[in-house]
Amino acid sequence: MAVNPRVSQGNLNRVRASVIVPAFPTLNINSSHMGKQFLSLEWEEAFGDQIETGTGLVNSPAPYVKATCAINILRSQLIASQWQAQADATSIIGRIVVHPDSTVYPAQTVHNCQILHASPGRMDGLNPTIDVIITGVRYVNNDLWNMV
C-alpha cells in the first residue's frame, strides 16, 4: 500500500495581500482598507499564440499580456476618496506591485497602469466598498529579447 507522503500544503494569509503604487504612495492599500473580496489580479491574454500549419503548430510567444487588478476598497475610509481624487486628476498611475496572500508566491509587478474604473457602487447602507479596476501591462517571455 502506498504511503501518504504528507507533504505540507502551505498556508494562505489573506491579510497579507496588498498593493503598492510607488508613484503615488498615498494610494497604497493593505488589508485594513479592503472589503471581503480583497483583491484579484488576472493576466487577460494568452502568453503566446499557436498558429496552426498544415502539419503542426508555430509558436509565437507574446512580449506582453494585458493585466487587470480589481481591488475592493472601503468607502468607509478616507482612502476611497483618495483613489477617486486620483482618477479625477489623472488616471495614469504608473507601476503597481501586488503582494499576494502567500509568503512563497512572489510579488507581481504590473507596468504602465491606469485606473480603468472606480465605481462607487450601491449606496444602500449595506455596501461599504468601491470597486477599483486597474489595467496595465505584464511583460512576459522576456527571453525573446535575447534573440533580437
Added chain:
Amino acid sequence: MKIDDNLSLVFDVGACKGFSTPISRAVFEANFKIISATKAALFYGNSSAVVNVSPVIATLTLKDEGKKIADASGEDGDGSADAIIAEIKRLTLIMVSGASGWDMLPVDAAIQSGAMDAEEWQEALSELIFFTASYALARKADRPRAAKGVCAITGLDTISLSAEEFMASLETSKKPETTGSKAGSSVPV
C-alpha cells in the same frame, strides 16, 4: 503636513532604506487632537530631553495621548493612535536590496523577509511619528525649518524625489528590476 508640499522622508532601517510620504491634510484634520496632544507632550521639558528622548518615545507618547483622549470622552479605545500608526505604515515603503536589484516592499513584508526586524521598524516608526507631530502643526512658512530641525536630531532626511526616483538613485551596482523571476528555459525557435 503633506498639504501639497512636495516632500518625503528617507531613512536607514536595518540593512534597508525607508521611504515615507507624510500623512495627508485630510488625515491630519481627522486626527488633529491626538497629533497636537502628542506634540505638546513631546516638546514639554528642556531641549536636551526633546533632542535625546522625544524621538525615541514618540510612539508610546502617541498611544498614551490617544488613551487620555479616549478616557476623557468616555470611550473605550485608543483615540485613533493605532489608526495613525497604520496610516504611517501604509505610506512607508521599504527598499530592500536583492539579487535582481532593489525591491520595494510594504513594511510587514520587509519584516517578514528578514531584511529588517520589528524592533528596527519600531525605532524608525517612532521617529516618523516625532516628525509628524512637529511638522504637521508648524505654519507653512516654518515647515522647512521644522523639518530641518527634526532631521538634525533623528535618522530621517527630507527628499523631493518620488519613491521610484529614490529607488533608481540607489541602483548603483545592481541590475534593474525585472517583471519577475526569470525562468531558466529558453524560448522555442
